[in-house]
Amino acid sequence: MPRGGIKRVRTGCHTCKIRKIKCDEARPECKRCTSTGRKCDGFSPVFHWKTYKGSTTATVPSPSWGSCHTEEARALHFFQLGVAPWLSGPYPSSFWTHTILQIGTHEPAIRHSVVAISLLYEDFIGNGRLMPQLRHNMTALRHYNAAIHELKDLTDTHLILLACLLFICIELMQGSESKALGHLEAGLRIIRATPGLRPWVRDTLLPLYQRQSILLLKFGRRDEVDALARPLHVDRDFSTLEDARVMTDELYLQIFQLAADGAEYRHGRLRHQPVHAVLTAKQHELQRVTHRFRDTVVPLGTHSSQSDDHRLMYLGSLVTLDLCQIGLMTAFETSELRFDQLLPYYRHIVAHMEEIGASMIRRNGGSPDRPVFQLETGYLTNILAVILKCRHLPTRLQAYSLLRQYGSARQGLWETDKMCSICKRVIEIEHDIAWHGLETPMETGRWNEWPQKEARVCHIIQDYKPNLDAGESHSLYPLMLIMRGGQGQVYYLDGAITIA
Numbered sequence: 001m002p003r004g005g006i007k008r009v010r011t012g013c014h015t016c017k018i019r020k021i022k023c024d025e026a027r028p029e030c031k032r033c034t035s036t037g038r039k040c041d042g043f044s045p046v047f048h049w050k051t052y053k054g055s056t057t058a059t060v061p062s063p064s065w066g067s068c069h070t071e072e073a074r075a076l077h078f079f080q081l082g083v084a085p086w087l088s089g090p091y092p093s094s095f096w097t098h099t100i101l102q103i104g105t106h107e108p109a110i111r112h113s114v115v116a117i118s119l120l121y122e123d124f125i126g127n128g129r130l131m132p133q134l135r136h137n138m139t140a141l142r143h144y145n146a147a148i149h150e151l152k153d154l155t156d157t158h159l160i161l162l163a164c165l166l167f168i169c170i171e172l173m174q175g176s177e178s179k180a181l182g183h184l185e186a187g188l189r190i191i192r193a194t195p196g197l198r199p200w201v202r203d204t205l206l207p208l209y210q211r212q213s214i215l216l217l218k219f220g221r222r223d224e225v226d227a228l229a230r231p232l233h234v235d236r237d238f239s240t241l242e243d244a245r246v247m248t249d250e251l252y253l254q255i256f257q258l259a260a261d262g263a264e265y266r267h268g269r270l271r272h273q274p275v276h277a278v279l280t281a282k283q284h285e286l287q288r289v290t291h292r293f294r295d296t297v298v299p300l301g302t303h304s305s306q307s308d309d310h311r312l313m314y315l316g317s318l319v320t321l322d323l324c325q326i327g328l329m330t331a332f333e334t335s336e337l338r339f340d341q342l343l344p345y346y347r348h349i350v351a352h353m354e355e356i357g358a359s360m361i362r363r364n365g366g367s368p369d370r371p372v373f374q375l376e377t378g379y380l381t382n383i384l385a386v387i388l389k390c391r392h393l394p395t396r397l398q399a400y401s402l403l404r405q406y407g408s409a410r411q412g413l414w415e416t417d418k419m420c421s422i423c424k425r426v427i428e429i430e431h432d433i434a435w436h437g438l439e440t441p442m443e444t445g446r447w448n449e450w451p452q453k454e455a456r457v458c459h460i461i462q463d464y465k466p467n468l469d470a471g472e473s474h475s476l477y478p479l480m481l482i483m484r485g486g487q488g489q490v491y492y493l494d495g496a497i498t499i500a
Contacts, residue, residue, distance in 0.1 A: 012025055012030070013025070013029075013030045013032075013033065013040050016030065016032055016033065071139070072111075072115050072143075075114075075115045075118040075119055075122075076101065076104070076111070076114060076115060076118065078118050078121075078122060079101070079114050079115075079117065079118035079121075080097055080101055082121070083096075083117065083118055083121045084096035084097040084100070084101075085097060085363070085364040085365075086364060086372070086373070086374055086408065087169070087373070087374060087375045087376070088374075088375075088376055089360070089374040089375070089376030089377070089378050089379050089408075089411065090312050090315075090316050090356050090359075090360060090376065090378045090379050091245070091312070091313075091316070091376050091378065092242075092309045092312070092313065093309070093363070093364075094309075095204055095208075099204065100114060100162070100166075101114065103159070103162065107150075107154075107159060108146070108147075108150045109147045109148075109150035109151045109154060109159070109163050110147075110159070110162060110163060110166065112143040112144070112146040112147035112150060113143070113144070113147040113163060113166035113167065113169075113170065114166065115140075115143040116140045116141075116143040116144040116147065116170055117166065117169055117170055117173070119137060119139055119140035119143070120134075120137060120140050120170065120173050120174075121173070121372060121373060123136075123137050123140070124173075124372040124373065124409070125372060133174060134174065144170060147163065147166070147167075148167075151163050157190055157194050158194075158197070158198055158200075158201045158205075160190060161187055161190055161191065161201060161205050161209075162205060164183045164184075164186055164187035164190070165187065165205065165208060165209070165212075167183040168180050168183045168184050168187070168212065168375075169375050171183060172373075172375065172410070172412055172413055173373050173410070175410075175413070175415075177413055180215070180413065181215060181216060184209075184212055184213065184215060184216060185216070187209055188209060188213065188216075191206065191209060203246075207245075207246050207249060207250075210249060210250060210253055211249060211253075211376065211377075211378070212375075212412075213253065214253065214256055214377075214381075215412065215413060217256060217257065217260050238296050238297060238300060240300075241300050241301075241310050241313040241314055241317070242313065244293075244296070244297045244300055244313065244314070244317045245313040245316060245317050247293065248293060248297065248316075248317045248320040248321055248324070249320060251286070251289060251290065251293060251320070251321075251324055252320050252323060252324055252327075254286060255286055255290075255324050255327040255328055255331075256327065258279065258282055258283060258286065258327070258328070258331050259327050259330075259331045261279055261331075262275070262279065262331040262332045263459075265332040265334070266330075266331075266332060266333060266334055266458070266459075267334070267458045267459055267482050267484070267490055271334050271490070275332045279331075279332070280332075283328055283331060283332075286324075286328055287328050290321060290324045290325055290328065293321060294321050297314075297317045297318065297321065298318075300314060301314040301315075301318075308359045308360075308362055308363035309363065311355075311359050312356060312359050312360070312363070315352045315355055315356050315359070316356065316378065318348070318352055319348075319349050319352045319353065319356070319382055322345045322348050322349050322352075323349070323382065323385055325342075325345060326339075326342050326345055326346075326385070326389075329342065330342075334488070336391075336453070336456040336458055336484070337453060339389045339390065339391060340391060340392070340450065342390075343390065343392050343395065346386050346389075346390040346392070346395055346399075347395060349382065349385070349386055349399075350386055350395060350398055350399050350402065353379070353382060353383055353386075353399070353402055353406075354402055356379065356406075357379065357402055357405060357406030358406075360379075360406065361406070372408060372409050372410070373408055373409065373410045373411075374408045374410070374411045374412070375412060376411070376412075377411045377412040377413075377414065379403075379406060379407060379408075379411065380403065380407055380408075380411040380412075380414055380416060380419065381411075381414075383399050383400075383402055383403045383407070384403075384419060384423070386399040387399045387400050387403070387423045387426075387427075388423065388426060388457075388460070391430060391450055391451050391456065392449065392450065393427075393431055393449045393450070394449070396427065397427075400420070400423055400427075403416065403419075403420060403423075404416075404420065418477065418497065421497040422460065422462065422479065422497060425479070425495065425497055426457050426460070426481070429455060429457060429481070429493075430451035430455050430456055430457060431449075431451055431455075432451075432455070453486070454483075454484070454485060454486050456483070456484070457481045457482070457483060458482045458483060458484055458490070459481075459482040460479065460480070460481055460482070461479070461480040461481075461482070462477065462478075462479050462480075477496060477497050478494075478495075478496050479494075479495045479496050479497055480492055480493070480494055480495070481493040481494075481495065
């Protein structure tokens, strides 16, 4: 029985907490650790909460904005209630709705960044412009510049990592590919140069950076991504859905890297060569890990009283594992017919993604309005994996409908309308049908539930920015489709899509 009257200190460095001893709380490293030759893992940020008395009633506590101007306070309040829940996409939202705002109460660089994001998001809604430029929103630009100025005085690398993440968000909202990737690479360099990440960074920021790093892989910029890959513990048991979500994402990143290595074998110069033994060994090991993870994750979803966030984590892990299995089985596959054998996996993904979309809407207050921007791209990329590679027409049209229903206007670097136009073009080519501006395609000659082998698109190369005007209110995006002829020869089909 614990003794009464003892005041238990809950502050102190992470190392002393783990050792369950009293910390002297000297900064930046406590003497209790350094005097014994131990590494001090530092301190968690200290947050102070008060209630923000805004004009609307908040369902969650809001931090005190101190000396914030009314405009800033309003923007921060709007961020918490109207922006943050959507940024997380199918992932838990507490990091955006609470943690960032807590840190922003005493870190100006973070607060100014959050205000800029809130104002840009509001500009989306008010003006209906998908890519607002900062030069048209002087208040948002002022806060962004203030955040960059404050960042110069920051010495805490963990806070700099958080600021970089918010800068990535700001640039992606504008469709600024190069600047967003620059901030992402800067953050990854910091992660690589910081051997002892604090627990709150390791558990919260690192998974976010890992998911965003797929952007770099898509642009062939891999060096910094490799630094994030950590050894996967195949025998690790997941005690929580949070652990399951993080570990399945790490697994997916490694399989995505393997698929990137396999591109030359699928439709490049090595397509007639045997796959290197190192790559096949990695494929087999990742296959073993995938089976182990599935056996561990599935029992975690047996509780019927899961919250929406927990349900999203569970379903997201299952979808990720299905995509991992598909990625492993097709990493070096030269025939597009192989994807036809994976229809059960695609059907599972579509069923789970339908429930994920409904759970996101329910978690965020049941608003029927289409979200404007999501930093997390999980919903769009998962659905695209079905639409572009599952050639069973009813299944891919069901996936397309879900993207239209639950996809935000922009997810990361991708515009949903643009990706839908690409999907339509691929389906037209493969199934010999036409959309004619409708959301349901029309039959033109024959309705091919399964396309012919020669009609299948192997790979898509797209420009992320238009280079031609197709009228005052339209943009033309060049598109190149990699096809394979009847004798297996690879050829390219040039085209373009027009976006209103």
